[in-house]
Amino acid sequence: MYDTTKLFISQEQAGSNLVDCLPYLTNLSETYKQQSGQTYVTGNAGNLRVCVSGYGISIAGSLPKFYAGTNLHTLNRGDCKRAFEMMADTLHLPVQKANVSRLDFGLNLITQYKPELYYPYLGQSSYYNRLTQPKSISYQNKLRSKKFYNKVAECKSTGVAIPEVYQDKHLLRYEVCYMQRLPKQFNQAIITPNTLTDESFYMGMYDRWYKEYSVIEKKGxxxxxxxxxxxxxxxxxxxxxxxxxxxxxxxxxxxxxxxxxxxxxxxxxxxxxxxxxxxxxxxxxxxxxTPELLQELNKKVARAKQSYR
Incomplete structure (x- = not known):
């Protein structure tokens, strides 16, 4: 269920010279920012974007894409743990100590009809602004966003191959993005990769994901x-x-x-x-x-919550 994550490893947490990870990156580039007086070196490790400075190292990217090559497949809790271990081995960094500063939690739902037909039944959500696009709808505030979009259409627009198992299928992606102040949102002193793969925390993420859906006004x-x-x-x-x-x-x-x-x-x-x-x-x-399409979507979101992968 985890998708995009953003991690930060401080110089103190790294425990060694920060530039030691640079030999394991590709497409290196260097930028000097006069305002901070810092030089930033960026590069890639697979789909991950890594930025190194005197402050520390930031790592951003899709966890399932890094581990499995695509986010069309859902990682279970064990897979997520192995993905972070793989990240640590690839970058030669103590990734498990990193602070998580952004986290996306979502799932692809196979629907009977194309995703765009379900959007009109999803109304307003308190404390969020509802925004519409031709292939998606989103709900946004300063801390979080909720998104519903056509996953197949997104893959086609970005040139991502659709696996055979999803050929001729309709995929509605529903995800919740936690964009800042994660410790306060989750009532935790610190959020690390070990936190994300803790069983009780992981199960709680399903509850949050479902609750964010349930509070959206449904239009009959x-x-x-x-x-x-x-x-x-x-x-x-x-x-x-x-x-x-x-x-x-x-x-x-x-x-x-x-x-x-x-x-x-x-x-x-x-x-x-x-x-x-x-x-x-x-x-x-x-x-x-209650429209047929809304009944279908309600059942599939509820069923996903019960699965606790």
Missing amino acids: LLNMDTRKINTPDDYLKQLLGLAIQEKGLEAILHHVEVLREQNTFKHAAYYSNLKKALKQLSNSSTYSE
């Missing part, structure tokens, strides 16, 4: 109850009820209060009578139905 389908439509007036009442539910009852009632402040009606009782009628229309005219 509003339908008319045709059994109660016998006249054009019945139809118009249900149509008004749909409009109230779509806009939100609180917003409509607020507008009535605005009318009250503007002294729109001649009689004061009109405002309370109107609000009462609007509430009745909202409660009785229509019913909500």
